[in-house]
Amino acid sequence: MNLSLFIARRYLLAKKSHNAINIISMISVCSVAVATTALVCVLSVFNGFRDLVISSFGNFDPELKITAVEGKVFDPATAAMRQVKAMPEVALITEVLQDNVLVRYGDRQQIAVAKGVDSTFERAVPIDSVLIDGRFVLREGETNYGVLGIGLASALGINAAFTEPMAIYAPKRDVRINPANTATSFQLDYAFISGVFCINQAEYDERYLILPIHLVRDMLRYDNGEVSALELKLAPGVDVEAVKRRIGRTLGDAFRVQDRFEQQEASFRMMQIEKWMTFLILVFILTIALFNVVSSLSMLIIEKEDDVHMLRSMGADDRLIRRIFLFEGCMIPLVGAAVGIVIGVALCLVQQYFGIIRLGSVGAFISDQYPVHVSPIDLLTIFATVFAIGALTSWYPVRTLRSGRWPSALSKAAAMGLLVLGITSCAGSGSKAGSESMVTVTIEAQRYFAEGIGGGHFAIHTIVPPGQSPETYDPTPQEMMAVARSRAYLRIGRIGFEQVWMKTIAEQNPGLRVFDLSEGIRWIDGDHHTHDHSDPHIWSTPATARLIARNTLHAFCSLDTAHTADYEAAYTRLLTEIDSTDAALHTMLDTLTHRTFIIYHPTLTYFAHEYGLTQRAIETDGKEPSAASLKALIDVARAEGVRVVFVQREFDRKHAESVASEIGARVVVIDPLSAQWKDEMLHIGRALIEGQ
Template sequence: MFKPLPFYIGLRYTRAKRRSHFISFISLTSMLGVSLGVAALITVLSVMNGFEKELRTRILGMVSHVIVTGPDGTLGNWQALKAQLEKDSRLVGIAPFVEGQGMLTHRSQVRGTLVRGILPQQEDQVADIRSKMVVGSLDVLHPGSFQIVLGMDLARALGVFVGDKITLVTPHATTTPAGVIPRLKRLTVAGVFQVGMYEYDSALAVMNLEDAALLFRIPGKISGLRLKLDNLFKAPYVARELRETLPGSYRTADWTYQHANFFRALKTEKTVMFVILFLIVAVAAFNIVSTLVMVVTDKQADIAILRTLGATPASIMGIFMVQGTAIGFIGTLLGMIGGIALAFNVETVVPQIEALFGVQFLPADVYYISDLPSELSWHDVITVCSTAFLLCVLVTLYPAWRAARTQPAEALRYE
C-alpha cells in the first residue's frame, strides 16, 4: 500500500526504540495530558449544561415563557384575547394571573411577598406548582375562600402551618375620616410548595385569581396572560411578533428578558471555565513541542541522510508535523471517548465516589440541587475536540521548521 514518505517516517518515529525511551515517555505524557484535558473539559461543560438545564426548568416552572399585558399593567375583557391567542399553534398553554406586592404578617413576623392570583386548573397549563406542593392542594383556592399557598422558606420564616391565619397588607391604602390606613385582609394558609429556588420559595404566595383581583382593586380585570410555547427558545421572537400583530396596545415580555442577567452570568461562567480548563490542554500541547525538539536533536543524522537522498525541507517538516499531529490526534480521541463516557455516567460515578470516601459534595440540607446533573452537548464536544486538535497541530510548526533548516554537512560532520 502506498504511503507518502513524510507520513510513513513520521509514524515510525512515534514508535519507541531502545535508545529513545525518554522521548517516548515524554510523548506518552503529552498524549495523556491532552486526553485528560479534553475529557475534563467535556465532563465539566456537560455538568454545567446540566445545572443550567435544571435551573432553567425550575425557573420556568414558575415563570411563563411569554407574558402579555396591557399598557397600564392590567387587562380587561381578557377572555376574548385568550380565545384569539388559542388559535396560535405555537402556544401549548395560556393562563390568566393577577400579581402584586404585599406584606404578610403572623404574630411578630413580617415578610415582603409577591402575591400571584391564579386559576388552578388553567395554571397547570403553564406552570408546575401542583407537582411542587409539599403539603395541601391548589384545588382549595376557590373564589371567596381567601386561602393562600406559600413557598416553603416564606412559611418557615413566618412560622405558619396549614390552617393558620395570616394577614396580608397591600399597598392600596384606604382613606377614612381617621386618616389613611393600610388595606388588610385575613387569609388562611392552605398549602406549602417548594420549587428549589430561593427567589420563589422565600417570596412567592399564591391565591385565587378573583380574590387577588379584589385585594389589589382590579375586580373583573387581570394583570396579564401567561403563555407557554412548544419551543421555549422561540420566546423572544413570539413575544415581538405578538406585540406587533395583536390588535390594540399590548405589552409583552419573555423569560429571556425577565432573567437575562441570570442566564448571562451562567453563560459567562461557562466561558471562563472553558478557558481555565483549556489551559490543561495547552500545557499538554506545549509538551509536544519539547518532545519534537528532542526528537529533532536525536534524529539529526537521519535528517541529514534524507536530505542528501533528495528529501526537500517541506518533506522533512512534514515528517515531524505528522509525528506531533499523531500524538495530538490520539490524545484528543482518547479524551473525547473518556469525556463522553464520563459525561453520560456522572450521576452514577459521583455517588460511588461519595460512598467510597464517605463524603457528600452537595449536601441536600445546604444545596437545592444535591445531585450532579449532566447534559452532554455535541456542539461542546466538537468545539473542544477541534480546538484541542488544532492547537496540537499548530505547536508542531516550530520544531518541524527547525528540522527543515538542518544542514546535512553540519549534522554529519562528526558521524
C-alpha cells in the same frame, strides 16, 4: 494514505533511539488526556447543575411569558392577544397579575410578591410536584386561599394546618400614603393557607404567595381585567423558539416574549460565565501541558535529521517535510484528546448512573449526588480546542525547517535537554569509562593534525560530521554528550559553528579545557560572518597548517605531560609531511598560467594567498547568488580565463555547473574539510594544473 501522514504515524509509533523522546511523548499524551478528562468532567458537572436549575424553575416558570415593555399591566383582550390565544401551538394561557404586598400573621409580617393566577395555572405548570404541605387550592366557594413558598411560610411561622387566615395589605394605587394614618393607604384582604411549596430557589421560596387573580385585582383595584403577564403552555413537541418569534411578530415591539432562560437570564448567565471561566483556566493548564510536545517534537526532528536528508535527496521539498513533523506533533494532542474524552465520558456516565460522588448528607441538597450531563457540543469544543492548541505548539518547532539549515534555537533547547538526561544516565550506569582519553575537535580537517600528534593516546571526536557545513551545522544530542565526556575541546578559531556554540558548550561543561588552534595566525579578510570579517578557513594551506600543528602539540602536552616526548616526535613527522606537501604544491602552481579559479563557498582564501592565485566565490556573504551577481561573475571569469570551478561536497552543484557551462570550465568537487588533509591539498593543486 497521505505520504506525510504515513511517515508521521510511523514516527509516532516507532521506538526512538533515545528513550527520553518516548518518555516525553508519553508524558505529553498523558498530560493532554488528564487535562481533557478534567475538561469533560467539569463542563458536564456545570451542565448537570444547569439542568437541575432548569428543572427547578420549570416547576414554576411557564414555557413562554408575555409582559409589557412599558407599564406594569396591559389589556389581554386586544385583537393581537386574541390571535395569540388562537394559535394552535398554544395549549393554555394563564392570566397573571402580581405586585408587592405586606403579609401578616399574628405578630409576624413579611413583604411578599402576590401572584394572582386564574384557574388554568395548575394545569400550566406542575405546581403539585413541589408542594410539601397541604394542597393546591385557591378558591372554594366564596373562600380565598393562598399557597406560599417555604421561606415565606417559615418567616410568618405558619403552615397549611393553620385555621386562621393571613392578612394581606396592598397599597392603594390611587391614594397617597398618609403618614398619620397609614392604614387608610392600604387595601386589606384575607386568605387562608392551603399549601406550601418548595422550589429550592430563594427568589420564589422566600417571596412568592400565589393567590386567585380576582382577589389580587380587587386589592390592587384593577377593574377592567388587566394583567401583568400572560403565561403560556405550549402544545407538546412544538419548537419553542419558533413560536416565540411568531408571537413576537404578532404582538409587535410593545410586548416582551421570554422563554424560561430569558425569564431567569441573570442566573443562567452567571452559570455560563462560571462554566467558561473554569474552561479557560483548564485550557491554560492544558496549554502548559502541551509544551511537552515542543520538547518531544524538537528532539525527534533532530534525531531524524538523516531521514530528512534522505527524503530531500529523493525529491522531497520543505513543505512535505514540515507536514511530516507537523502531523507527528498534532497526533500527540489528538491521541491525548481522544483518550481524555473517552475517559471523561466514561466517568460521567458512571457518576450519572451510580452516583459515586455525593454532595453531602442525604436531603441536604436538591440532589444527593453531583449531577452530570455530557453535551456533544462541549465535547466538540474541547476536541477542537485541544487540536488548535496542539497544532500551534507543533508548528513552533516545525516552522523554521528549511533546506540547508537545521533550526539552531530548536537544536540547542532539545540537545541540552537530552544532554542532561544522557549525562545522568551515563553517570548512573558507569559509562564514563574512557572519557579521560577523548578530545573533541570541530571539523574533520582538524583530525589530520590531532590524530597525527595525539592519536596514540587520545581518541579524537569530530563534532561536525563529514558532508555538513560548519558554518550552519547544529549538533545532535549524541555529539553534545560526546563533548561532555571529553577532556578537552580543540577549536579551529572563528568558524561559524564555534561562534554559535562555543559559549553554550563552555557553560554546559565547566570542567572542559578549550584550546584555540588559531593562536598566532595572521588573519586574512574574507567574505564571512565573523565579527571582524576575517576568513576562518585557516587550515587550507601548509603555512597555516604548521601553526595549527604547533598549537595542537601544545594542547596535548598540556593535557598529558607524561607523553610529551611521544607528541613531539609525532609533531616532527607531521611537519615533514606538511613541508613535502607544500613543496609539491609549489612545483605544481608556481608556473600556472591561468591563476584565477572559481569556488562556490570561499574556503581557499589562504591557499590562494600563499600560492599567488585569485579566488572568485559564487556564494556571497553566505547567501545564494542573484542572477545579476552570477552574470557579473561569468564576465569576470571569461576575462581572467578561468578553467576550474570548485564546489564543496556539502553544497549544491547547480550554480557551479551553470557558471562552468557558460565559461567552458570544468567542475571539480573538493572536500577542504576532509581528514585526509594532505591528499585534499594535492587534489586541489592537480585540478588547477589539469584545467590549463
